[in-house]
Amino acid sequence: xxxxxxxxxxxxxxxxxxxxxxxxxxxxxxxxxxxxxxxxxxxxxxxxxxxxxxxxxxxxxxxxxxxxxxxxxxxxxxxxxxxxxxxxxxxxxxxxxxxxxxxxxxxxxxxxxxxxxxxxxxxxxxxxxxxxxxxxxxxxxxxxxxxxxxxxxxxxxxxxxxxxxxxxxxxxxxxxxxxxxxxxxxxxxxxxxxxxxxxxxxxxxxxxxxxxxxxxxxxxxxxxxxxxxxxxxxxxxxxxxxxxxxxxxxxxxxxxxxxxxxxxxxxxxxxxxxxxxxxxxxx
Numbered sequence: 302x303x304x305x306x307x308x309x310x311x312x313x314x315x316x317x318x319x320x321x322x323x324x325x326x327x328x329x330x331x332x333x334x335x336x337x338x339x340x341x342x343x344x345x346x347x348x349x350x351x352x353x354x355x356x357x358x359x360x361x362x363x364x365x366x367x368x369x370x371x372x373x374x375x376x377x378x379x380x381x382x383x384x385x386x387x388x389x390x391x392x393x394x395x396x397x398x399x400x401x402x403x404x405x406x407x408x409x410x411x412x413x414x415x416x417x418x419x420x421x422x423x424x425x426x427x428x429x430x431x432x433x434x435x436x437x438x439x440x441x442x443x444x445x446x447x448x449x450x451x452x453x454x455x456x457x458x459x460x461x462x463x464x465x466x467x468x469x470x471x472x473x474x475x476x477x478x479x480x481x482x483x484x485x486x487x488x489x490x491x492x493x494x495x496x497x498x499x500x501x502x503x504x505x506x507x508x509x510x511x512x513x514x515x516x517x518x519x520x521x522x523x524x525x526x527x528x529x530x531x532x533x534x535x536x537x538x539x540x541x542x543x544x545x546x547x548x549x550x551x552x553x554x555x556x557x558x559x560x561x562x563x564x565x566x567x568x569x570x571x572x573x574x575x576x577x578x579x580x581x582x583x584x
Contacts, residue, residue, distance in 0.1 A: 473555030
């Protein structure tokens, strides 16, 4: 963060009060936690080690609460779920409804962001589980495969009667993709046998909604997951095309820390996620 003022805002205290507390802590420890500069502060080597140990202690305290919740015969308390952006808008309405209807004492916290951040926050104990594209291949995580979904090609409505391009033909079209960091971008590029640094014909957007609207304006074509089609094509003049078999697809699953005390409950959550996806695909 590098600034006491911003840290004080996040902690909802005044900057002088925060500075005094840090100074008292340093005096009690007999060592400096921060190097203070004119415009920013940074952790000392000791401060970095101290912060890491504090994070571990706080994570252990959280896990004690999780252990108590795990002893209950139903889902209660806070549940922090991470979801990637190419799933969240389409799955969450159904999933949250199912979880809330059957678990009145559950306090849901949803975090939507890209896979690398979800992995970081899950490993750091800031999330209980995450819904992502598999495989993640992190030894510290349990991975549970839930469902697969195909990719669909969206083209301007005027292209409706044109032949469906194969992956080689897509390399020569203006392909609209999500920004760097989205796993769906990498999956689409892999299907098209294209490198992420390639060509000027590639255009980027921050969300699937943006990409679909760009397609509707005639700018190019894009791939979207099947789950997104009903929502994203409502207000865009696009044509929907499905590839011949074998169709491009992705596998969606849920991950959590192998040592999580909530592993049993998270298996229940995973089954509810699976049911929610089946409900969407059956519509």
